[in-house]
Amino acid sequence: MNCRQARHLFSSYWDDEVTQAEREALERHLGGCERCRTSYDELARTIEAVSTLPRHEASPDLERRVLEAVRRTRPAPDLLPSVQPRWVYAPAAAAVLALAVFVGYQLGSSPRGTDSNRLAAVAPPATSQGPAHQEDSGAAIESPLRTVAGTASAPGSAASGRVATTAAGTDSLFDPSRDIDFVLDPVVLYKGRPRPVTGVPPGETRGQQVMITF
Amino acid sequence: MARAAEDDERAFGEIVRRYQGRVTNLISRLLNDRICSDDLAQEVFVRVYVHRRNYRRGSRFSTWLFTIAANLTKNEIRRRVRRRNWFSLEALQEVLNDSTSVLADRKEGHETGLEREQLREAVGRAIQTVPEKYRLALVLRDIEGLAYEDIAQVLKIPGGTVRSRINRARLMLKRKLLTLLKTEGMS
Numbered sequence: 001m002n003c004r005q006a007r008h009l010f011s012s013y014w015d016d017e018v019t020q021a022e023r024e025a026l027e028r029h030l031g032g033c034e035r036c037r038t039s040y041d042e043l044a045r046t047i048e049a050v051s052t053l054p055r056h057e058a059s060p061d062l063e064r065r066v067l068e069a070v071r072r073t074r075p076a077p078d079l080l081p082s083v084q085p086r087w088v089y090a091p092a093a094a095a096v097l098a099l100a101v102f103v104g105y106q107l108g109s110s111p112r113g114t115d116s117n118r119l120a121a122v123a124p125p126a127t128s129q130g131p132a133h134q135e136d137s138g139a140a141i142e143s144p145l146r147t148v149a150g151t152a153s154a155p156g157s158a159a160s161g162r163v164a165t166t167a168a169g170t171d172s173l174f175d176p177s178r179d180i181d182f183v184l185d186p187v188v189l190y191k192g193r194p195r196p197v198t199g200v201p202p203g204e205t206r207g208q209q210v211m212i213t214f
Numbered sequence: 215m216a217r218a219a220e221d222d223e224r225a226f227g228e229i230v231r232r233y234q235g236r237v238t239n240l241i242s243r244l245l246n247d248r249i250c251s252d253d254l255a256q257e258v259f260v261r262v263y264v265h266r267r268n269y270r271r272g273s274r275f276s277t278w279l280f281t282i283a284a285n286l287t288k289n290e291i292r293r294r295v296r297r298r299n300w301f302s303l304e305a306l307q308e309v310l311n312d313s314t315s316v317l318a319d320r321k322e323g324h325e326t327g328l329e330r331e332q333l334r335e336a337v338g339r340a341i342q343t344v345p346e347k348y349r350l351a352l353v354l355r356d357i358e359g360l361a362y363e364d365i366a367q368v369l370k371i372p373g374g375t376v377r378s379r380i381n382r383a384r385l386m387l388k389r390k391l392l393t394l395l396k397t398e399g400m401s
Contacts, residue, residue, distance in 0.1 A: 007385075008381065010381065010384075010385075011377070011380050011381035011384050011385075012377055012381065015355070015362070015380075017362055017377065042388055042392065043384055043385070043388050046384055046387050046388040046391055047356055047384060049333075049337050049391060050337060050341065050352070050356040050357065050387065051356045051357065051359075053243065053334055053337060053338065053357065054334065055235065055239045056238055056239045056242035056243070056248060056251065057235055057238065057239070058234035058235050058237070058238040058252070058255060059238075059252045062230070062234050062238070062252060062255060062256060062259075063227060063230045063231055063234065065256050066230050066234075066256050066259040066260060066263075067223065067226070067227060067230070069256060069260045070223075070226065070259075070260055070263045073260065073263070073264055
């Protein structure tokens, strides 16, 4: 074993992480090489200087601060009972559509509207991304009420959504001059299928599209 | 940890009590910053809580905990380097200045508590001059006493790399402290 090979083993030898063969070879070398012996001795004292440094203790209030911080990460309790959204199939959607049309008809006897226009006013085109909205009353639509960008909070907590745009005109079910709050259980649309939101950091998150089904 | 995963706050408090000393000491020695180490230690435990359900029970909890602590400390080190608040050559200069003052004040055969404290501070600062990846291995081994295989898991490097980094770190540190050690005659 030469000096270079020996120096490579100094650390492992100190930590007793060498093989028996390496140990014997190194000890033989150290026995005959004063320079390496001195070098190893200096290394040993370096390690001792580091390992005997006094320990820095944690602050007495660290546990309290951690628990307070942890409590802040928990979501706020639901203010209203959460409603699990369910996909609505065509017959149920059609029933709701009929109701929406009826309500829209009752809300305004607008001189400007044909039935199709009234339908469009009740269930306007979505202004965000998403399935195209049908203006023809005869066409099937997935949901009579489609909102756009809203906000949702972490799962299990109450959320409020604001309708960025609402149905246009006075035939709308909603007052376009006012913000509307929704209580939502957020889901993520993945390949057209809803999945519960997981891994969402606490606090509000913003969604690109909100769909309300009954 | 299983109870903590079920939102048992007392169980989590017990985890904090049990490991806060080691985590704080690890961070403090890596950063040589007592004040920041408390804040970072707090962040470590909050992360442990937030990701408690990711912990796999088959692995050792301390290894997982130290992995989080090491990663957060690495981020802090890199942030400081980017801000140029703290540069290894400047730290080395401080070490050399410290060693000079220790040599100048030393009375033969009369080591004072102040000198010992100065030496410890100099050693602590010398550790900061070791590059980050070697410093992590050094502190985990020589200060926290982790086994090589545990260090490999924490740093996610092969065992041979652990061995090599520890060796290089110690040799770097030895060169920096050579003057101090000869003066102190650490025997």
